[in-house]
Each structure stands twice: as C-alpha cells, then as structure tokens.
Amino acid sequence: MKTTSDGKVAGKITDHAVEQAEARFGVPRSEARSWIRERFARSKYITEIASEEGKPAKLFTYHRICFVVDPATNAIITVYHPRIYRPLHDKYEQMARRDLRKAETEAAKVNRKVAVQKAELEVERAETKLLHVRARSQAKKRAYQARINAIDARLAELDEESAQAERTRVQVAKGVAAYV
Structure with missing residues (x-):
C-alpha cells in the first residue's frame, strides 16, 4: 500500500477498527469497512502521534471521527471520537x-x-x-x-x-x- 503526499493510505482496515466503528459509532459490522473507507477518504491529516506503548502512528480526522493509521503497515488501526483538549x-x-x-x-x-x-x-x-x-x-x-x-x-x-x-x-x- 502506498502513502499519498498528504499522508493518506489506500489501505487495509484492521478488525479492531471495525469493532471500534461498531462500538463507538453504532455502525453495523457488515457496513463498517465501507463506512470507515468512505470517511477516511475525506479525512485530513493532523500529525504524527504515538500510542501509549510508544508506537508511532498518523492521526487523521473527518467530521468528529479520528482515524489512527500505522505508518509501517498503512493500516487503519482504530477509529474514535476526538477528545477535547x-x-x-x-x-x-x-x-x-x-x-x-x-x-x-x-x-x-x-x-x-x-x-x-x-x-x-x-x-x-x-x-x-x-x-x-x-x-x-x-x-x-x-x-x-x-x-x-x-x-x-x-x-x-x-x-x-x-x-x-x-x-x-x-x-x-x-x-x-x-x-x-
């Protein structure tokens, strides 16, 4: 999978991301991958982040949906509601x-x-x-x-x-x- 100039990936969606879309956004499991893919296609790159374990990742967002992408595999790891700073x-x-x-x-x-x-x-x-x-x-x-x-x-x-x-x-x- 290839990363585009704006950091987006035409990538894989992990099972964890599907589970989180279902749990956090109420998306039926059967529609979760396409739901994630459609919204991720419109997302904007925010910055590089790190998980609590220190693993690097890329953060994207679209209409109050955050997408975390593993830069090594170009896979969407998880989706969640943004947290207010x-x-x-x-x-x-x-x-x-x-x-x-x-x-x-x-x-x-x-x-x-x-x-x-x-x-x-x-x-x-x-x-x-x-x-x-x-x-x-x-x-x-x-x-x-x-x-x-x-x-x-x-x-x-x-x-x-x-x-x-x-x-x-x-x-x-x-x-x-x-x-x-």
Whole structure:
C-alpha cells in the first residue's frame, strides 16, 4: 500500500477498527469497512502521534471521527471520537463568543441605522403623499407617485438589510454552539 503526499493510505482496515466503528459509532459490522473507507477518504491529516506503548502512528480526522493509521503497515488501526483538549477548547470558545459579540453589535448598529433611515423615509413618503393628493396636474401626480414608489422600494431594501444582519447574527450564534 502506498502513502499519498498528504499522508493518506489506500489501505487495509484492521478488525479492531471495525469493532471500534461498531462500538463507538453504532455502525453495523457488515457496513463498517465501507463506512470507515468512505470517511477516511475525506479525512485530513493532523500529525504524527504515538500510542501509549510508544508506537508511532498518523492521526487523521473527518467530521468528529479520528482515524489512527500505522505508518509501517498503512493500516487503519482504530477509529474514535476526538477528545477535547480543554485549554484549546476554551480558547476557541472565547474566540467564538467574541465573534458572536461582534455580530450582535453589528446587527444592532445596522438595525439602528435602518430604523432612522426608515423613519426619515416614512416622513418623506407622508409629505409626498400629501403633495400627491393636493396636486391637480397629472404630471405632478405621476412624479409624486414615482417618488412614493421609490421610497417604498428603498424601505423594502432597508428591511432586507436588517433581515440579513439578523441572519448573520443567528448563523454566528449557531456556530458558537459548536464551541461551548
């Protein structure tokens, strides 16, 4: 079996890896080898590691699944859920929470700006509507109506800006949940 430039192997899967996929991930034994192979194909190389006995190995991961590969035989030895390294996890949590605060501040800033602009536009719309009602000339009525339509379009754009800021804030909040 040959190791590719990124350290992946087109290799064998040990019986122990099959047993661990079944026990740790609930994969039926009959499907375990293909399950491991499919996920390992998408995995990313992390680093060289050593077992508790000091044997060297390569660590790969894909969507919260760790794969340990024996560099001598290019066989997938085991699969397991990653273990949380608390100090690193805490740093990621702090960074994620900081990003959430930024997103919340930005959403609040956008909402304030939008509220002011909408209020100003609504006043202008009301004044223009009054002029439209008072106008006698059809040309002036069309001009006022065109301005009212433009104001309505801008109001819709402002609503979309506000909604987009809220969607971004919610996406960041959901992302933070992975680190808390």
